[in-house]
Amino acid sequence: MVVAQTTGRDHVATDRRTAILEGAARLIARRGVRGLRVEELAAEAGVSAALVYYHFKDRAGILLRTLEFISDRAERYTAGHGDHTGPTRHGGELERSFLLELQDLPEVRENSIAWGELRASAVFDPVLRRGLAEAGAAWAREVAELLGATHPAVSATARAASAERLTALLEGLSMRWLSGVLPLENARKLIAEAIAVEAGRLDDPRR
Amino acid sequence: MVVAQTTGRDHVATDRRTAILEGAARLIARRGVRGLRVEELAAEAGVSAALVYYHFKDRAGILLRTLEFISDRAERYTAGHGDHTGPTRHGGELERSFLLELQDLPEVRENSIAWGELRASAVFDPVLRRGLAEAGAAWAREVAELLGATHPAVSATARAASAERLTALLEGLSMRWLSGVLPLENARKLIAEAIAVEAGRLDDPRR
Numbered sequence: 001m002v003v004a005q006t007t008g009r010d011h012v013a014t015d016r017r018t019a020i021l022e023g024a025a026r027l028i029a030r031r032g033v034r035g036l037r038v039e040e041l042a043a044e045a046g047v048s049a050a051l052v053y054y055h056f057k058d059r060a061g062i063l064l065r066t067l068e069f070i071s072d073r074a075e076r077y078t079a080g081h082g083d084h085t086g087p088t089r090h091g092g093e094l095e096r097s098f099l100l101e102l103q104d105l106p107e108v109r110e111n112s113i114a115w116g117e118l119r120a121s122a123v124f125d126p127v128l129r130r131g132l133a134e135a136g137a138a139w140a141r142e143v144a145e146l147l148g149a150t151h152p153a154v155s156a157t158a159r160a161a162s163a164e165r166l167t168a169l170l171e172g173l174s175m176r177w178l179s180g181v182l183p184l185e186n187a188r189k190l191i192a193e194a195i196a197v198e199a200g201r202l203d204d205p206r207r
Numbered sequence: 208m209v210v211a212q213t214t215g216r217d218h219v220a221t222d223r224r225t226a227i228l229e230g231a232a233r234l235i236a237r238r239g240v241r242g243l244r245v246e247e248l249a250a251e252a253g254v255s256a257a258l259v260y261y262h263f264k265d266r267a268g269i270l271l272r273t274l275e276f277i278s279d280r281a282e283r284y285t286a287g288h289g290d291h292t293g294p295t296r297h298g299g300e301l302e303r304s305f306l307l308e309l310q311d312l313p314e315v316r317e318n319s320i321a322w323g324e325l326r327a328s329a330v331f332d333p334v335l336r337r338g339l340a341e342a343g344a345a346w347a348r349e350v351a352e353l354l355g356a357t358h359p360a361v362s363a364t365a366r367a368a369s370a371e372r373l374t375a376l377l378e379g380l381s382m383r384w385l386s387g388v389l390p391l392e393n394a395r396k397l398i399a400e401a402i403a404v405e406a407g408r409l410d411d412p413r414r
Contacts, residue, residue, distance in 0.1 A: 032331050034241050113330055120327030122386035123320055124239050133388045165376060165397055165404075168383060172375030179329035181340045182371070190372055197408045204407065 017055050020045040021069040024062055029113040033063065033121040060127040063118065067128065070115050071135045074101065077108060094146040095195050098170055102177065102188045109178070116175050140167050151202045162198040169194055224262050227252040228276040231269055236320040240270065240328040267334040270325065274335065277322050278342045281308065284315060301353040302402050305377055309384065309395050316385070323382050347374050358409045369405040376401055 023045035027036055038059065042049040056062045078097040101112065122128040143163035144156070151159065170191055176182035230252035234243055245266065249256040263269045285304040308319065329335040350370035351363070358366065377398055383389035 032241065032328075034239065116327060116330065119382060119386070120323060121239075122388070123323065123382065126387070129387050132386065136383070136388055161397060161400060164389075164393075165380075165401055168379030168397075169372060169376045170379075171382070172377075172379035173372075175326060175330065175378070176343070176375060179326070179339065180333070180336050181329070181343060186371075190368060190375075193368060194372055197404055200408060200411065201404045 024066040029110040064131040067131045154202045231273040236317040271338040274338045361409045
C-alpha cells in the first residue's frame, strides 16, 4: 500500500509538472519567451509559484525543460500518427516527418512558434544555448539517419551537412509561415523540393 | 541663403534621423525588439523622445523604418566593399554576397542579430509583417536575379523557389551562428554548398 501511495503521489507530481510545461509552451507561443513570468505561468498551469520553483528551480530551468518538452512533442507528432499530409513523392520518411512540422493544427502551430521563439531568444540568452545545441544536434542526427537509410553509400559527413541544412531551412521556412509572410502550402512545397534537391546531390556521382 | 539654410537644417534632420535608426539597430541587437523603449532609444541616440516621435510617429514606425535601415545596410556591405571572404568556387556573385552576411565583424553581427530578431518578433507583432514581407521579397528577387544571370534558361518560378529557399536557409544558419550553436566556418561552408546544390539542380536537365 505504501508503494501504491507513493506511485499515486508520483503520478500527481508528474501530471503537475506536465501541466506546467504545457502552460509554458502555451505562454511562450502566445507572447514569447521574454514575456514569461513565473507567477503568470503558475496561474496558467493552475499551480502555485512555489511548485513551479520546486519542479524547475528557476527561470532557466523552466526554459530548458520546456525546450525538451517541445522537442519530445514534435517527435511524437512527426512520428506518423495523425498524418494529414497525403502521399509523398521523393523523400519518403524524411519528407513525411518534415511535412508534419508544417501543418495548420493548433498543436503544431503552438509548438513551432515556441521552438522558433526559444531559438531566436538564444541569441540573447546564453542559458538556452546548450539546451538548443543538444536538441538541435539530436534532431539533425535523426535526419542524417533517415538520409542514411536511403543513401547508405554516402559519407556520414555529407549526410550530416545535408541534415544541418534541411533542419535550418525548415526553421527558416517555418518562421516565415508563422509570421504570415509565406503561405503554408508554399512552405511545404519548398521543403519537399529541398529534400529532393539534397537527395539528388547525394545521388550525384560527381559529388 | 535661405535655400542654403534649409539644406543645412535638412542635413541636421537627416543626421538625427540616422542616429536614431543606428541607435535602434544597436538596441535591438543588444536586447531584442521587445526591450526597445522610446525613452531609452532617445538616450542612446542623444536626442529627445519628442524628436523620436516627430520622425517616426510611434513604436511601429520606429520598427518598420529600422527594418528598412537594416536591409539597406546589409545591401551596402554585401555589395562588395570590404570583402573578407576570399575567393569563391561555385556561386560567384551570389555566393560572395551570402558569405558577406556571415562574417565576424561588429556591423554584420549587429545587423544580422537585429534582422533575425525583427523576423522572429513578426510572429507576435503583425505590424512588422508587411515590412518584413516587402524586405524579404526584395531580397529574394535580387537572389533570383543573380541565379538568372548564371541560369538564364531556367524558368522564373524555379529560380524564385531556389531564392526563397536560399534566403530562408541563410536566416536559419545565421540564427544558429549568432546563438553560438553553429561555428561561423560551418555556417559559411553549409551555405556555399547549398548554393552549389541549388545551382546543380537548376542545371539538371531532368528537373
